[in-house]
Amino acid sequence: MTDLDTPAVTVRLDIVERNIRRVHDHLARHGIANRPHVKTHKIPALGRMQMAAGAQGITCQKLGEVEVFTEAGVADDVLLTFNVLGRAKSERLLALARRLARLAVVFDNEVVARGLGEAARAAGTEIPFLVECDTGFGRNGVQTPEAALELARTAMRLGGLRFEGLMTFPNREPGTRQFLERALELFKRAGVPVPVVSGGGTPAIFAAQNIPQLTEHRAGTYIYNDRMVVASGTATWDDCAMRVRCTVVSTPTRDRAILDAGTKVFTSDLYTVTGYGHLLEYPEAAVVNLSEEHGVVDLSACRARPAIGEVVEVVPNHCCVVSNMVDEVYGVRDGKVETVWPVAARGEVR
């Protein structure tokens, strides 16, 4: 591992294996199906490890990810959690559906439903779907339980679509539980069975059992963990498998070090944290600024300080975007590179 030139995105295999097991066991204990989100790693071999641990299937965020993971034969049961719109994408979706036991989609509006229904009918098939519900996040999703039922009914009437349930991201208490409670009541009263209720998010994993409506959970980040997950209290630094190996290339002042990685490795994702990464060897150091290829580290709070040429390991703010910046990830165990994975679905934006 110490021979790797920097910057290099490494993952500790023992931690990855433990993270996969811990999350799967927790969900299994509560009777919640585990449908890991592969957008975090975009690596088929890791998807296979998640399936081998007992996952029900996988979640993809873009059609291109479904293509890569289907080609690699990772799972027969895939959920695509993104509105699929337009003829080009509908055709790709149907081609994939023919190769999988189940390829389900989500949508939150009738325009998407019409397009998919039409394509499915033309292909003489049915696409299973979940209705995406906005239970407090303010992104996609129907806004009320009533709207969820209305969209489900409209879509069922179109033909070519098979209603399977409801989906939300992320689980947020108390909004998610209240929304789902009310929705299931409405669907029950309308005589529409809801076999699947799919929640999501890594910080929400260990409280998923508190939302009794959930039948499955989708999480991605947990496989590696990162600064944001640590900040949420769901993991510790010891649970962080992804470490970006960087070299200190300059110490322009006593209190400033420059790393050989910037936004083109770490991205500038901040979300809930300040600074751009956690130096494991120098926990008091703060990555205060990133340029495209430079990381600017404030050492003023540090007792020990790194020298020029020293390699440090940085836990990134958000592992799901770092995966997408590099062509390969190094799987490391006991200080040795055990495997080099191409990030097969990197850059699959469509």
Next chain:
Amino acid sequence: MTDLDTPAVTVRLDIVERNIRRVHDHLARHGIANRPHVKTHKIPALGRMQMAAGAQGITCQKLGEVEVFTEAGVADDVLLTFNVLGRAKSERLLALARRLARLAVVFDNEVVARGLGEAARAAGTEIPFLVECDTGFGRNGVQTPEAALELARTAMRLGGLRFEGLMTFPNREPGTRQFLERALELFKRAGVPVPVVSGGGTPAIFAAQNIPQLTEHRAGTYIYNDRMVVASGTATWDDCAMRVRCTVVSTPTRDRAILDAGTKVFTSDLYTVTGYGHLLEYPEAAVVNLSEEHGVVDLSACRARPAIGEVVEVVPNHCCVVSNMVDEVYGVRDGKVETVWPVAARGEVR
């Protein structure tokens, strides 16, 4: 162009050509050599257009970029503006130096100088270098003109290194001029000629002539321009060549639209601006939030509102990082895709 599936990163070729010409003419008029930074586009064909317009050579930020652009035969004169450290990179550098008329580097510390000097001596050659000066940005660079002279002298004594001048990024008034004035005085008194003084940055281009010490200027962003350049007053929306074509995939509320691109296309770079992009068709819209694959748009200030399925063109905050997120960029003229460029140096982090 309207057949392109989304998200798609397009560049208007007429604007690219005008931007290249305008910047080159400005620098030429003031006798400042133009050394465009290819990290912005990472596309050899665009580097060739910049060279054809009269550029002296190109600037690269990572060794991997030098490799890609050298392989493509774009320029014979390359400046690598990053501290090169370690045996693996030194060997790559020297292999490249043999293929180019001039491959100059910058550094700001003796550790880097020693490594490069040793490698060059072992290869029986000399590497031209500039001393990187921190003239106010607070990133890399020696902190004083005195330190610049001291490092230049130390490096010259090592052997294998040929002093060519000083480098800074970005030009910042009045700090840059004061630093360079004092440095040139010191070097003159010491009898050390300084043939090159290299400044940089796109917002600084049209004031580069106000720093009389500069002999060349490095800028990257200007070829496309973006929201940050518009915010700096250096360009207008009409000068923005890069537009990310996105589809509206949802309108969960009257005031909210969701685009099919998030941080995995736009990144979360903010710098000086608020929000994550400018919708050309809906200038009052605000991209208030990005997830990895979703763009959340606040339409509350809009008179007209986009419908689901509509394609919009978004000028990103920072074009240099968007280039690096995609495998190809579409060159568009008169509404037609004239060329599809692979982003050849995408992901060259080392």
